[in-house]
Amino acid sequence: MKLIELKDVKKTFQDGRKTIEALKPTNFSVEEGEFVAVIGPSGSGKSTFLTIIGGLQTPTEGNVFIREDKFSELDEKERAKKRFDEIGFILQASNLIPFLTVKDQLKLVNKIEKSKLDEDKVQNLLSELGIDHLMDKYPSDLSGGEKQRAAIARAMYHNPAVILADEPTASLDTDRAFEVVEILARETKKEKKATIMVTHDERLTDYCDAVYTMKDGVLTKNQKK
Amino acid sequence: MFLAWREIKYSKTRFALIIGVVILIAYLVFFLTGLAYGLAQENRMSIDKWDSDGIVLADESNLNINMSMFPKEQIDDIEASEKASLGVASSVVQPADESDEESKINVTFFGIDKEEFIFPEVVEGEEFESNREVIADISLREEEGIEIGDELSLAGMDLTVEIVGFTENAKFSVGPVLYTNHPTYQEIRASGFGEREEEIISAIVVRSDSEELADVETNSEDLNVYSTSEFISNLPGYTAQVLTFGLMIGFLVLIAAMIIGIFIYVLTLQKSSMLGVMKAQGISSSYIAKSVIGQTFLLSFIGVFTGLGLTLLTGLLLPATVPYQNNFIFLASITSLLIIVAVAGAFFSVRTVVNIDPLEAID
Numbered sequence: 001m002k003l004i005e006l007k008d009v010k011k012t013f014q015d016g017r018k019t020i021e022a023l024k025p026t027n028f029s030v031e032e033g034e035f036v037a038v039i040g041p042s043g044s045g046k047s048t049f050l051t052i053i054g055g056l057q058t059p060t061e062g063n064v065f066i067r068e069d070k071f072s073e074l075d076e077k078e079r080a081k082k083r084f085d086e087i088g089f090i091l092q093a094s095n096l097i098p099f100l101t102v103k104d105q106l107k108l109v110n111k112i113e114k115s116k117l118d119e120d121k122v123q124n125l126l127s128e129l130g131i132d133h134l135m136d137k138y139p140s141d142l143s144g145g146e147k148q149r150a151a152i153a154r155a156m157y158h159n160p161a162v163i164l165a166d167e168p169t170a171s172l173d174t175d176r177a178f179e180v181v182e183i184l185a186r187e188t189k190k191e192k193k194a195t196i197m198v199t200h201d202e203r204l205t206d207y208c209d210a211v212y213t214m215k216d217g218v219l220t221k222n223q224k225k
Numbered sequence: 226m227f228l229a230w231r232e233i234k235y236s237k238t239r240f241a242l243i244i245g246v247v248i249l250i251a252y253l254v255f256f257l258t259g260l261a262y263g264l265a266q267e268n269r270m271s272i273d274k275w276d277s278d279g280i281v282l283a284d285e286s287n288l289n290i291n292m293s294m295f296p297k298e299q300i301d302d303i304e305a306s307e308k309a310s311l312g313v314a315s316s317v318v319q320p321a322d323e324s325d326e327e328s329k330i331n332v333t334f335f336g337i338d339k340e341e342f343i344f345p346e347v348v349e350g351e352e353f354e355s356n357r358e359v360i361a362d363i364s365l366r367e368e369e370g371i372e373i374g375d376e377l378s379l380a381g382m383d384l385t386v387e388i389v390g391f392t393e394n395a396k397f398s399v400g401p402v403l404y405t406n407h408p409t410y411q412e413i414r415a416s417g418f419g420e421r422e423e424e425i426i427s428a429i430v431v432r433s434d435s436e437e438l439a440d441v442e443t444n445s446e447d448l449n450v451y452s453t454s455e456f457i458s459n460l461p462g463y464t465a466q467v468l469t470f471g472l473m474i475g476f477l478v479l480i481a482a483m484i485i486g487i488f489i490y491v492l493t494l495q496k497s498s499m500l501g502v503m504k505a506q507g508i509s510s511s512y513i514a515k516s517v518i519g520q521t522f523l524l525s526f527i528g529v530f531t532g533l534g535l536t537l538l539t540g541l542l543l544p545a546t547v548p549y550q551n552n553f554i555f556l557a558s559i560t561s562l563l564i565i566v567a568v569a570g571a572f573f574s575v576r577t578v579v580n581i582d583p584l585e586a587i588d
């Protein structure tokens with residue numbers, strides 16, 4: 001099943017009298033269990049692409065579908081709701097809340113949904129990611145790699161359809177970066193997510209099922225090596 | 226509340242400082258209120274004690290009871306459901322066996338009739354039976370150490386009175402009241418005026434059965450009836466004093482709102498990138514706004530109640546001469562006002578929360 005699909009999505013920005021085509025008309029889809037990487041030079045439109053999928057901005061033309069539901073035409077409030085339910089974000093710098101312990105980061109999801117914290121689920125998820133012993137630590141006490149793993153846990157916790165990662169390894173050294181991407185690839189397969197990762201580092205794409213290159217707003221699929 | 230509490234627990238020092246400021250402001254507001262109320266009470270307590278509806282004063286007195294005098298027999302012309310004659314004279318007294326300046330006390334004598342309704346309830350000792358006996362406000366004992374049976378001499382007069390009983394809440398013009406009978410009052414009043422044949426009084430206190438004293442009739446050109454509340458607000462300095470304190474308290478409450486509002490605003494601005502991330506994760510603005518408001522409520526609740534506790538404690542420790550007095554209605558309304566106003570201040574920040582663009586979380 002296509003968890004995410006873009007049909008003729010285009011994004012332009014008006015900069016004075018100049019029109020910037022940040023994303024040229026694009027068709028794109030990701031299947032269940034598929035791990036996709038997007039690489040490309042700075043300013044090529046990778047973040048624009050990712051934030052349109054995540055519903056943080058709307059396309060100028062075209063439509064975004066999540067689980068075959070039209071997503072991009074919902075209003076801001078409904079998109080936020082959908083984002084909460086179906087999309088897990090992992091950002092470059094840690095997107096953890098500084099005053100919550102790793103466990104409370106997950107508990108917040110329950111608080112918002114007004115549901116009860118599932119202790120077993122938390123335990124399993126965190127040990128899967130190798131950070132169950134850090135459950136009661138605050139983000140400031142974690143290393144960069146541990147933080148990103150906690151961010152992955154946060155993104156996975158409420159079982160979204162799609163995981164969007166914008167340079168999740170930017171603040172990590174090579175070994176930690178490989179570790180984190182490996183975990184992301186494993187969880188994508190196991191939990192049947194559609195994961196899109198934007199990265200600068202081509203070496204990390206070894207774990208991916210498909211690699212796309214963004215250049216001047218044009219997205220092209222790379223040939224398998 | 227989940228986020229609100231966790232954040233307070235995490236940044237203890239920061240929030241302790243904010244709560245500390247709230248405590249100080251609340252303490253100041255409560256304490257000023259207590260003082261203002263106490264002072265106002267000391268002006269009017271003895272009047273409230275009458276439980277009256279109106280007062281008849283001489284027309285030319287301009288509502289100043291000290292300037293009002295007319296013959297006692299005029300009470301017979303007045304129509305009211307209940308009436309009581311009252312003579313007022315301010316004076317300086319001193320324990321008869323002392324002569325130093327320190328021991329002098331400013332008092333007001335109330336000349337009254339034993340059978341009439343303004344006669345005070347005696348909490349200790351006896352009612353006065355004969356001339357030159359007085360019932361005094363209990364503050365004379367609490368503040369000056371004067372006991373039943375003590376003799377007080379009147380300054381500049383060859384006259385002493387004996388304390389036979391004490392009553393409570395009898396203060397007029399921020400000083401104690403001494404109640405005595407009319408003949409004694411005439412002696413006190415007449416000093417300096419020379420002897421006069423007829424008995425003179427200052428006012429007639431009335432109770433009425435109808436709205437706005439409609440059933441009270443003075444039947445005299447020279448007398449005028451005023452409502453008790455009008456009389457109180459025209460006590461010398463009373464309205465000015467109440468207004469001054471009222472304004473100070475009002476401004477303090479506003480300042481409290483602004484300070485808390487600014488604190489919360491700065492905290493929200495500091496957190497804006499984190500809030501952007503939360504919004505990118507799909508956490509709604511209303512959830513975040515609720516937690517900002519909830520946090521303000523917690524901070525102001527803790528701060529205001531601690532301030533209240535400190536004020537009550539201070540009230541217990543203050544010497545009796547400080548006119549501090551608790552009024553639970555005032556304390557309760559200021560407590561809720563401070564909290565409401567603080568929470569209102571936090572609404573500044575809600576706009577900021579709503580305007581944060583989750584896009585800023587990326588890049």
Ligand SMILES: Nc1ncnc2c1ncn2[C@@H]1O[C@H](COP(=O)(O)OP(=O)(O)OP(=O)(O)O)[C@@H](O)[C@H]1O
Binds near residue numbers: 014040041043049588
């Ligand atoms: N809100 C906006 N208004 C105007 N132009 C924008 C806006 N957002 C993005 N752009 C432009 O769109 C283009 C693509 O930007 P984008 O952030 O998607 O690049 P990127 O590939 O993520 O770059 P990087 O690798 O540096 O993060 C850039 O030229 C950028 O200046």
Ligand SMILES: [Mg+2]
Binds near residue numbers: 046047048588
């Ligand atoms: Mg980018």
